[in-house]
Amino acid sequence: MSQRHTRRLLSPLTVFVIAAACGGGAGKPATTAKPAANAPAATGEKEARALFDSLCFTCHGSSGHGDGPGAAALDPKPRSFADVAWQDSVNDEQITKTIVFGGAAVGKSPMMPAQPQLKGQTETLAALVKIVRGFRGK
Ligand code: HEC
CATH class of the missing domain: 1.20.5 (Single alpha-helices involved in coiled-coils or other helix-helix interfaces)
Incomplete structure (x- = not known):
């Protein structure tokens, strides 16, 4: 049997x-077998999305409004990434620096954690910046 x-x-x-x-x-x-095999940009995007959805969202919110489940306990609170005036006031390099070195390193809240493991991970960082930029005006 x-x-x-x-x-x-x-x-x-x-x-x-x-x-x-x-x-x-x-x-x-x-x-159809392995679309990401020779597309490093897509890999960076996937990693960035996974990171945002597992870490960043806890404070910044899944729609970037600074209203994640952990945001209530924060002072200062994370700003809304939808804020057009803020988007215009920072360049991609500043956003990248804040993500890699954390808030304290750029004169902001130390509650914004550093991600030193992303140093040199240009594709993932560029994709993270793209995610942050994507909330503009939303
Ligand atoms: C534990 C909460 C927390 C987590 C997790 C977190 N952040 Fe933040 N983040 C903050 C806070 C609080 C600020 C605001 C700092 C300030 O205004 O002084 C901030 C600021 C920022 C800024 C700068 C905004 C500005 O005012 O210029 C960016 C960009 C940013 N975070 C992106 C991210 C990304 C991307 C991730 C995930 C990799 C992340 N953050 C994870 C709390 C967090």
Whole structure:
């Protein structure tokens, strides 16, 4: 009985493996297999999004309004990234510096944590800045 069961499970898998092998060998570019393989920018974006959704949002809020679950305890509170005047007052370099070195390093609240592990991770940092910029006017 257990053998019959195994065979039933195996055959669709075998068909899939053969199909995948044939697809790869047919000279078709494997566009659906690994889209991020040679697209480092996409990897940076993914990492930045994961970081924002797991860390930054706790204070800055998932829509960047400075209203995350941890924001109530903060003084000063994080500003809203939607603030157009603030967006115009900072350049990308300043935003990057704040993220990597933390608030204390740029004369802001020490509650804004540093992310030293991101130093030199230009793609992830650029993508994080893009996320922050994306809240402009929203
Ligand atoms: C523990 C809460 C907390 C977390 C987590 C946090 N921040 Fe902040 N952040 C702050 C606070 C508070 C300020 C405001 C500092 C001030 O105005 O003195 C701030 C300021 C900033 C600023 C500068 C805004 C300005 O006034 O110029 C940027 C940009 C920023 N954070 C981005 C991020 C990003 C991106 C992440 C995730 C990698 C993050 N922060 C994680 C609390 C946090």
